[in-house]
Amino acid sequence: MDNESDIRSDSSLTVEQAIANLQGEDLGLRVYAAWWLGRFRVDAPEAVDILMAALEDEDDRTHVGGYPLRRNAARALGKLGDHRAVFALMRALECSDFYVREAAAQSLEMLADGSCIARLRELLNNQIPGTLPAREPPQLTQPFDAILEALGTLGAVDAIADILPFLEHDIPRIQYAAARCMYQLTPNPQVANQYGDRLVHALANDDLQLRRAVLADLGAIGYLPAAEAIAQTPAENSLKLIALKGVLEKQLLHTTPPHLSDGALNVMALMDDLL
Secondary structure, eight states, X not given: XXXXXXHHHOTTOOHHHHHHHHTSSOHHHHHHHHHHHHHTTOOOHHHHHHHHHHTTOOSSOOTTSOOHHHHHHHHHHHHHTOGGGHHHHHHHTTOSOHHHHHHHHHHHHHHTOGGGHHHHHHHHTTOSTTOOOOSSTXXXXXXXXXXXXXXXXXXXXXXXXXXXXXXXXSSHHHHHHHHHHHHHHOOSHHHHXXXXXXXXXXXXXXXXXXXXXXXXXXXXXXXXXXXXXXHHSSSOHHHHHHHHHHHHHHHHTTOBTTBOOHHHHHHHHHHHHHO
């Protein structure tokens, strides 16, 4: 379904109403409007301006110090794809709310603007004062997995020394994010494949949530040798199909239709078997 059809299907709002609600006094409507504008990737420069302003909001704050409106605004700005938001999102990395910082890092990854790399490295090294850890266990000081994923996507080769220690982090999903990142940043294919293979081995983890995370990582890097293991992973077929779609898209970058590589054809066959 395209963007306009999606928006028409949600009769509760129009673009104009969502923008008006985002500027109103009802905090519930403001939070929903920020989510809605991102969900439907509304192409409206005015929406971007108001969402950037919402990153400084002080009205919508929970009793434990979180900023729900800022979180939704940060997420939406990545989906809208307007590079004017990069500086505002970099400032959001200073927010005391862990989940605002996480959303900002994820959106900076989506916007793919390398100007934020230095700031992400500072956050990775916990060098930005005034930030608070996640309230839920294990109470991480920073959203390390989101930061690592962003650095990998942005090609932050100069950050490799900062990233390597996270391969041995106490939390497996952060180890996997670091492996994903190192695969993307390592120029030597043989060495890079060692990180890809590490993720493949992680698909055997007993924890379903971790297997889901690894599927997403392998799809993001498009690691072809993982295709068979992805298809056989004990997890939802929908998630396996998304991961295989990422692998296939990577293969299609190196082929000229209608001539498909053997790897691409194999991935397509695996996808067919899951449907």
